[in-house]
Amino acid sequence: MALTDSAGRWMKDRLSDDPDIKETPEKSAKRLAEAIEKLSAEERQKNLQHLRAYSDLYYQGRHNMAVPKEMTEELKRLEERAQRLNTVDRARAVVQQFGGPPSEQSLHEALERSQLQRAQVQQRPVSVEPRAAAQQQVRREAAGLRPDGAAQTPKAPAEMTPAEIAKEARQLHGRFQQLSARYEGASGEQRAEIREQMQPVVDRERELRKEFIGRLKPEVTQDRVPEQSIGYGR
Amino acid sequence: MAEPKTERIFTPEEFVDRVAAVLPELVASERFRLLTYARAWADVSYPRRLPLELDNQLQELEGAWL
Numbered sequence: 001m002a003l004t005d006s007a008g009r010w011m012k013d014r015l016s017d018d019p020d021i022k023e024t025p026e027k028s029a030k031r032l033a034e035a036i037e038k039l040s041a042e043e044r045q046k047n048l049q050h051l052r053a054y055s056d057l058y059y060q061g062r063h064n065m066a067v068p069k070e071m072t073e074e075l076k077r078l079e080e081r082a083q084r085l086n087t088v089d090r091a092r093a094v095v096q097q098f099g100g101p102p103s104e105q106s107l108h109e110a111l112e113r114s115q116l117q118r119a120q121v122q123q124r125p126v127s128v129e130p131r132a133a134a135q136q137q138v139r140r141e142a143a144g145l146r147p148d149g150a151a152q153t154p155k156a157p158a159e160m161t162p163a164e165i166a167k168e169a170r171q172l173h174g175r176f177q178q179l180s181a182r183y184e185g186a187s188g189e190q191r192a193e194i195r196e197q198m199q200p201v202v203d204r205e206r207e208l209r210k211e212f213i214g215r216l217k218p219e220v221t222q223d224r225v226p227e228q229s230i231g232y233g234r
Numbered sequence: 235m236a237e238p239k240t241e242r243i244f245t246p247e248e249f250v251d252r253v254a255a256v257l258p259e260l261v262a263s264e265r266f267r268l269l270t271y272a273r274a275w276a277d278v279s280y281p282r283r284l285p286l287e288l289d290n291q292l293q294e295l296e297g298a299w300l
Contacts, residue, residue: 084283091277098271102249103241107256110268114261192263199262225262225300 009063021062025055029074036081041089044082157208165208172205176223183226198225246276250291257299265299
């Protein structure tokens with residue numbers, strides 16, 4: 001039956017004179033598969049859309065039949081290949097942006113920048129304008145510091161009563177919500193700073209959660225620092 | 235433009251292991267940066283398909299730290 005269908009299509013293709021249909025979609029798919037690596041993400045998308053439309057036109061239009069399963073599968077394979085190639089292209093740009101292939105130096109630089117950033121936070125002056133002072137207060141609280149700037153050693157969760165854990169978790173969640181609200185309207189640079197402030201809140205909340213697993217309200221245990229967006233991900 | 239590196243380049247697997255070891259010492263922005271770097275390096279090194287074990291390892295780290 002398949003052979004008869006195929007022969008019938010071949011015959012009709014020979015006799016038809018449609019300027020929009022010049023070859024079978026299988027041939028077009030093969031050509032696209034060969035060229036897909038060299039295309040840009042935009043061109044890949046454009047060619048795939050074209051192939052899908054061409055396939056519909058050929059089978060459903062000229063031959064009045066459903067697109068064969070093999071062709072649908074080939075289109076799916078090409079789509080997946082294009083997505084993977086797009087991801088690799090973006091990954092290549094990220095590696096380039098971060099200084100090329102990673103070595104020991106990449107790790108040293110990250111450690112150095114972290115130490116520098118921590119030192120800068122600790123060295124910030126205390127007497128500042130009212131608004132900045134309020135911001136620092138939030139930052140100090142998030143970092144687990146007392147209002148005078150001295151380090152406040154948080155109580156170990158194991159030594160806390162369930163009520164104390166629940167109270168602190170609620171406070172942390174409240175603080176996280178305040179920071180989230182500020183994050184929404186913040187610029188790129190401010191966002192990085194707010195993420196830094198969120199991290200100790202989330203870390204402490206995670207510590208409490210481990211001790212009090214399953215007994216905190218779900219909304220209190222789902223605070224996460226928003227991901228930094230650089231246009232590349234899984 | 236970044237200076238060319240003279241040190242030995244990590245394989246994606248080595249880099250993920252080393253990143254996992256230093257993550258606790260980093261600030262949040264650097265954690266994000268290194269984990270993005272590690273995934274990007276893995277994707278560039280395995281353009282056809284990411285090995286499942288490596289992908290799982292990266293996902294575990296991302297889930298725990300991001």
